Amino acid sequence: MQPASIEQATNVPLAQLTTMRIGGPAAHFIEAMSEANLVEAVTQADQRGEPVLLIAGGSNLVISDAGFAGLTVHIATRGIDIKPASDSADTLVRAAAGENWDRLVAQLVSDGYSGIEALSGIPGSVGATPVQNVGAYGSEVARIIDSVEVYDRTTRLRLTMSAQDCGFGYRTSVFKQQPNRWLILAVTFKLAQRAESVAIRYAELAETLGIAPGDATKPIQVRRAVLNIRRRKGMVLDIDDHDCWSAGSFFTNPIVDVTLSDALPEEAPRWPTEDGRVKLSAAWLIEQAGFSRGWALSVNAPASLSTKHALAITNRGRATAADVLELARAVTTGVRDKFGITLHAEPSLIGCAL
Numbered sequence: 001m002q003p004a005s006i007e008q009a010t011n012v013p014l015a016q017l018t019t020m021r022i023g024g025p026a027a028h029f030i031e032a033m034s035e036a037n038l039v040e041a042v043t044q045a046d047q048r049g050e051p052v053l054l055i056a057g058g059s060n061l062v063i064s065d066a067g068f069a070g071l072t073v074h075i076a077t078r079g080i081d082i083k084p085a086s087d088s089a090d091t092l093v094r095a096a097a098g099e100n101w102d103r104l105v106a107q108l109v110s111d112g113y114s115g116i117e118a119l120s121g122i123p124g125s126v127g128a129t130p131v132q133n134v135g136a137y138g139s140e141v142a143r144i145i146d147s148v149e150v151y152d153r154t155t156r157l158r159l160t161m162s163a164q165d166c167g168f169g170y171r172t173s174v175f176k177q178q179p180n181r182w183l184i185l186a187v188t189f190k191l192a193q194r195a196e197s198v199a200i201r202y203a204e205l206a207e208t209l210g211i212a213p214g215d216a217t218k219p220i221q222v223r224r225a226v227l228n229i230r231r232r233k234g235m236v237l238d239i240d241d242h243d244c245w246s247a248g249s250f251f252t253n254p255i256v257d258v259t260l261s262d263a264l265p266e267e268a269p270r271w272p273t274e275d276g277r278v279k280l281s282a283a284w285l286i287e288q289a290g291f292s293r294g295w296a297l298s299v300n301a302p303a304s305l306s307t308k309h310a311l312a313i314t315n316r317g318r319a320t321a322a323d324v325l326e327l328a329r330a331v332t333t334g335v336r337d338k339f340g341i342t343l344h345a346e347p348s349l350i351g352c353a354l
């Protein structure tokens with residue numbers, strides 16, 4: 001069946017589609033409400049040789065002030081399907097890429113599923129969760145992904161990838177590594193209905209819950225505690241709070257060799273990684289390099305670090321992408337000068353660079 005023809009608009013402001021509320025216009029813009037329209041729009045642009053920007057919740061994007069010269073496709077597909085797994089007592093939850101992530105988490109936690117609760121409150125869409133393997137409070141989405149349905153723009157084939165095929169790592173995946181190749185259409189999660197959450201290893205979360213690290217509690221309690229902690233840090237969306245006009249953490253936690261880690265003060269937070277290196281806290285490095293919460297390049301500057309979390313760069317109301325990037329560069333330079341460590345941006349930078 002041919003998809004219904006898709007209406008294309010021109011010169012559409014993109015800032016309002018991002019949580020940072022920055023970025024210029026899209027030369028061409030389509031809202032894809034169905035999977036068929038989504039694939040059709042991207043295929044046609046690829047055939048024309050027109051660059052494509054995929055945008056869903058806009059919560060991990062920094063779009064340049066010049067905007068995007070090609071076709072921007074806003075992913076607005078819907079549909080959730082829940083069925084028993086054929087090979088176990090688990091449940092398979094398939095959600096279309098455009099579904100809202102936290103609405104799905106809220107529904108599944110309230111339906112008694114366990115394993116997804118610590119990922120509460122992350123803004124954006126279901127389809128973007130595999131892109132950077134979203135994670136928080138000791139959980140990563142890779143742990144509960146069964147498969148990802150994709151359209152491969154190089155072969156023009158639709159396929160289903162197992163979690164192993166997705167190359168998940170800390171804030172990365174094949175989708176992040178090859179952004180112009182994969183269009184994620186739907187994600188299937190494998191979950192079980194259980195009275196207990198997964199073990200809570202993240203110290204701050206365990207403390208908030210009043211349990212020992214490694215213990216478990218009810219998934220709904222974990223969701224509530226995570227949302228409370230996130231609110232305190234400006235990490236849930238609230239239109240009235242400029243600390244949330246961000247892309248969440250602006251920098252990933254750097255992973256460095258042991259020698260570099262050993263050169264840091266003893267109190268620097270560090271976590272060993274499986275490949276023998278060490279993950280450091282970007283927030284700690286930023287604060288120790290002299291950039292405290294709320295830091296800005298000047299008084300009343302339009303962009304500043306969040307007043308609640310040094311890792312988030314925020315738009316105080318009239319910031320441009322240039323303002324955000326200038327601040328980000330000041331922070332990376334400061335951290336490099338003090339510690340010799342290069343911070344990398346977590347959000348996708350569109351038409352701009354650090």
Ligand SMILES: Cc1cc2nc3c(=O)[nH]c(=O)nc-3n(C[C@H](O)[C@H](O)[C@H](O)COP(=O)(O)OP(=O)(O)OC[C@H]3O[C@@H](n4cnc5c(N)ncnc54)[C@H](O)[C@@H]3O)c2cc1C
Nearest residue numbers: 056057058059060124125127128134135136184247248348
């Ligand atoms: C306040 C706040 C808190 C946050 N907290 C966290 C956190 O705790 N942990 C965390 O990991 N992240 C966090 N983030 C970042 C962000 O919410 C996640 O990365 C989220 O998954 C992005 O979803 P989105 O739909 O908004 O993606 P978008 O911003 O629309 O897109 C992000 C990237 O994914 C691509 N993309 C989107 N959809 C698809 C698709 N269907 N197929 C292929 N590519 C696609 C886009 O082209 C872009 O490169 C936070 C952001 C904010 C603003």
